[in-house]
Amino acid sequence: MPFSTHKRNSSIPGPVESDAKCFTRSGEKHMDEPQGSAEHNENVSKQANHFKVSKTGDGDVAMGLFSSPDDVLEPYDEAEESRLVRKIDFMILPFLGICYMFFYIDKTTLSYAAIFGLQEDPDLKLHGTQYSWLSSIFYFGFLAWALPTNYLMQRFPIAKYLGINIFLWGVLLMAQAGAKSFAALATLRALSGAAEACADPAFMLITSMWYTRRQQPVRIGLWYTANGFGIALGGVLGYGIGQIKDMLPSWKYEFLIVGALCSTWGIVLFSFLPDSPISASRLSHREKRVAVERLRGNQTGVENKHFKWYQVREAFFDYKLYLFFLLGLVGNTPNGGISNFGTIIIKGFGFSTLVTTLLQIPYGFLIAVSILTCVYLNDYVASKKGYQSRCFFIVLFLLPNLAGAFGLRFVPQDQRVGRLICYYLTGPYNAAFVMILSMTTANIAGHTKKVTVNAMLFLGYCTGNIAGPFFYKTEQAPGYSLGIWSIIVSHLLEILVILVLRTLLMRENKRRDAQQAGNRSEYEVLETAFGDLTDKENPNFRYIY
Numbered sequence: 001m002p003f004s005t006h007k008r009n010s011s012i013p014g015p016v017e018s019d020a021k022c023f024t025r026s027g028e029k030h031m032d033e034p035q036g037s038a039e040h041n042e043n044v045s046k047q048a049n050h051f052k053v054s055k056t057g058d059g060d061v062a063m064g065l066f067s068s069p070d071d072v073l074e075p076y077d078e079a080e081e082s083r084l085v086r087k088i089d090f091m092i093l094p095f096l097g098i099c100y101m102f103f104y105i106d107k108t109t110l111s112y113a114a115i116f117g118l119q120e121d122p123d124l125k126l127h128g129t130q131y132s133w134l135s136s137i138f139y140f141g142f143l144a145w146a147l148p149t150n151y152l153m154q155r156f157p158i159a160k161y162l163g164i165n166i167f168l169w170g171v172l173l174m175a176q177a178g179a180k181s182f183a184a185l186a187t188l189r190a191l192s193g194a195a196e197a198c199a200d201p202a203f204m205l206i207t208s209m210w211y212t213r214r215q216q217p218v219r220i221g222l223w224y225t226a227n228g229f230g231i232a233l234g235g236v237l238g239y240g241i242g243q244i245k246d247m248l249p250s251w252k253y254e255f256l257i258v259g260a261l262c263s264t265w266g267i268v269l270f271s272f273l274p275d276s277p278i279s280a281s282r283l284s285h286r287e288k289r290v291a292v293e294r295l296r297g298n299q300t301g302v303e304n305k306h307f308k309w310y311q312v313r314e315a316f317f318d319y320k321l322y323l324f325f326l327l328g329l330v331g332n333t334p335n336g337g338i339s340n341f342g343t344i345i346i347k348g349f350g351f352s353t354l355v356t357t358l359l360q361i362p363y364g365f366l367i368a369v370s371i372l373t374c375v376y377l378n379d380y381v382a383s384k385k386g387y388q389s390r391c392f393f394i395v396l397f398l399l400p401n402l403a404g405a406f407g408l409r410f411v412p413q414d415q416r417v418g419r420l421i422c423y424y425l426t427g428p429y430n431a432a433f434v435m436i437l438s439m440t441t442a443n444i445a446g447h448t449k450k451v452t453v454n455a456m457l458f459l460g461y462c463t464g465n466i467a468g469p470f471f472y473k474t475e476q477a478p479g480y481s482l483g484i485w486s487i488i489v490s491h492l493l494e495i496l497v498i499l500v501l502r503t504l505l506m507r508e509n510k511r512r513d514a515q516q517a518g519n520r521s522e523y524e525v526l527e528t529a530f531g532d533l534t535d536k537e538n539p540n541f542r543y544i545y
Contacts, residue, residue, distance in 0.1 A: 052527045055310055061278050061303055076290050084290055088210050091282060095273045096203050096223035102262045103199055104230030109258050110134060111343045112238040113251035115353050123180045130182050135469040137186050141193030143462040149198040150455040162202045163270025169195035170263030177252040201454040208441040209276050209302050212294055213544055214382060217438035221375030224434045228368030238357035276303055296529040299541045304447040304532040311448035314534055321453050323501045327436050328460025330494040334487040336468020338426055348478020349416040367427040374431035388545050390435050391502035397431040398491050405487040442544040446534030505543040
């Protein structure tokens with residue numbers, strides 16, 4: 001059977017980010033075989049005869065679409081691939097983006113409730129550090145459920161599992177409006193955190209299922225940009241809710257309205273978001289094969305539903321797990337403070353409550369612009385200049401945060417416009433965190449290992465968000481000097497960790513290149529593409545930094 005003319009010019013992963021373009025053997029017999037047929041299911045169990053698979057003897061679900069490593073499909077060109085990517089974008093990104101927007105609205109809901117009277121509510125009787133505990137206890141629930149929820153995501157259809165959790169999260173948010181004591185509200189906050197624990201890891205897994213490693217930063221950036229729009233929309237919602245003068249206090253309407261919107265979106269996700277390229281009903285059989293073929297160069301596969309203990313052990317003996325945990329910790333200690341005390345800081349500049357809510361809108365748009373600028377610049381440098389730049393862009397987009405934090409610490413209190421500008425400068429750290437997420441999806445292979453490292457990254461994320469609010473001492477309001485210093489120290493440590501990670505990944509790539517010394521055949525690379533091999537097991541894997 002003839003090979004296509006669609007050149008496989010970068011299937012063999014190297015140190016430069018690029019998308020895999022593959023020439024193919026015709027898969028005529030397999031092309032006509034309906035997905036889900038008896039022949040198809042039998043093929044999945046026989047793949048080990050053709051592909052190099054993990055130690056447990058089973059590979060990625062994507063192998064069910066191909067009969068051997070060099071069986072791909074009839075030739076496809078870049079125009080067809082571009083059409084398919086656009087279709088995938090419309091199938092995936094709006095659902096993730098809107099959902100992520102609600103996540104950040106939820107994270108700031110407590111902050112808005114605070115300026116709408118939650119702290120003074122006669123039923124709750126909050127005092128001392130109880131408001132800080134309400135901010136942090138959300139992440140205790142997240143922390144407790146982070147590992148279990150990641151492994152459940154591997155076991156169940158990921159989109160359905162995500163939709164159920166988002167629905168429950170909205171219900172719990174509405175229930176917070178009915179809390180009559182600090183203990184009741186704290187319990188509901190913890191349960192809400194547990195329900196949200198699957199969100200970011202699920203989004204990362206979904207992105208890695210559908211996109212090449214080069215495309216992942218832009219797509220992560222696009223759905224994470226909704227974070228900024230969530231802040232902006234949260235400001236609009238907050239302003240509108242602040243106008244409600246009814247039988248309930250305004251802070252209760254904040255929880256009821258945002259919770260109802262979240263639950264509704266959970267139903268939408270459950271109904272319409274596809275679980276994977278293999279089972280997507282809106283893709284034809286050919287489109288599924290092209291969608292998966294594009295991912296061969298990733299060497300990370302699509303998914304595997306079998307839990308593998310050896311991959312868990314490998315993850316905990318891999319330095320990357322601990323560095324990603326540290327990045328989650330130091331990258332989100334500032335977030336824990338800013339997301340919960342941001343409105344209080346702005347109000348401390350001397351603005352009214354309603355003006356404070358409106359001043360969050362430009363902050364949200366600045367975050368969105370920062371994220372998009374970062375991911376598209378990185379994509380340009382990687383694709384046009386052939387340079388690995390993710391770590392450098394992380395450092396670059398942390399610099400405004402450091403400048404803003406120093407400004408908040410040292411600009412005089414009576415310079416409220418200057419201090420407001422400094423506050424806005426603390427937003428671009430979101431762009432740096434997007435790049436950290438893309439580093440995780442690109443550099444961990446083996447599905448069980450991937451969910452383990454994702455879980456540890458978000459354990460660090462939770463720990464940082466738990467610790468962050470406690471640096472903001474009530475007696476230091478409105479300057480919060482200790483809280484501002486926590487931003488500065490955290491980001492300096494983050495820069496150090498990311499440079500260490502870059503150095504180690506670069507050295508490992510050089511070691512593997514020297515070890516193979518140009519002896520990698522293209523066929524060997526195809527053999528390992530869908531074997532559910534870990535990045536350490538797979539000699540053809542190369543790291544992105």
